[in-house]
Amino acid sequence: MNDQPATESTPAGSTPAEPTLAELRGRVSAERDRPAYGHDAVIACDRLVRIFSSDGVEVQALQGLDLTVPQGELMALVGASGSGKSTLLQILAGLDVPTAGKATVAGRDLLAMSGKDRLAYRREVVGFVWQQTARNLLPFLTARQNVTLPMQLSGGSGGKLRRARAARSGELLDLLGVGHAMDRRPDQLSGGEQQRVAIAVALANQPSVLLADEPTGELDSETGAQIFEAFRTVNRELGATVVIVTHDLMVAGEVRRTVAIRDGRTSSEVLRRLATDEHGAESVEEREYAMLDRTGRVQLPKQFLEALGMEHRVEVSLEPDHVGVWPEQQED
């Protein structure tokens, strides 16, 4: 049944007029000129799939995940254990390759890079902070030497370059509040100090994106808050785009956008903004959205499905300003 109101151009019961050649050409060129998905984002994942196979068993860690991250955003990725967060981060870090779909970071196509490109990508385009504080730093180097190393590996030599690298290491460590510990080795630093040095290491080559996998996971809540503040500082002061995978509700609640991953897909997003009431008092306003993928699929929250016993099929209807979704009517 068609409930669409009849319009003047296609009166009810009549066949719509065939498009003219000029109209068809116009449609083709409009389609061609339409900006590509994620064209203005620094990270764009389009129907990303990652399947692991071991001993004949396939695990679909990512099942068509869509995500765009604009330049300069500080955002968090959350989700239950096994939902695919680390798999996504490993792909974005250039440490793993997707099975299908598209993923670009700062214009690099993550499915089409050669081994050499991938190495350069890991050194220059992304910075990574791991959960395990010890994994981020070389134990026999001082904090300053750890920060200088990625710059040295990127090539170039000479006194001028050496001085510029030493200056940048010092500036980054100062910005992160660990300038006083520049000449100490990791075993002479607290866990929180080590993570701050790790952020400086990850930023040494001015990457387009800073990725962090549970960076506060090994720290107590007070130190964790300081580390999160360090991410906020580099986002604000250096304009770094930061993506943090976290279970830490404090971290997830402090960013403007938190994206939840469920079963290998982005399922919902919480957006926060600062609202000012009529007395000038400021408060954070939170709104939760379900994700709508590019083919029109929406993943409804599990608790909604359970509350109304929705399974397999639902009825949908288009209303003037919303879409209604009802449980399937049971036949008597």
Ligand SMILES: Nc1ncnc2c1ncn2[C@@H]1O[C@H](COP(=O)(O)OP(=O)(O)OP(=O)(O)O)[C@@H](O)[C@H]1O
């Ligand atoms: N190398 C691998 N081989 C086989 N299966 C894998 C591999 N890596 C991840 N998986 C599987 O892929 C799914 C997603 O794992 P992933 O580590 O991305 O989840 P996660 O959301 O990061 O979980 P956690 O919060 O526990 O770290 C899981 O079912 C996991 O068992």
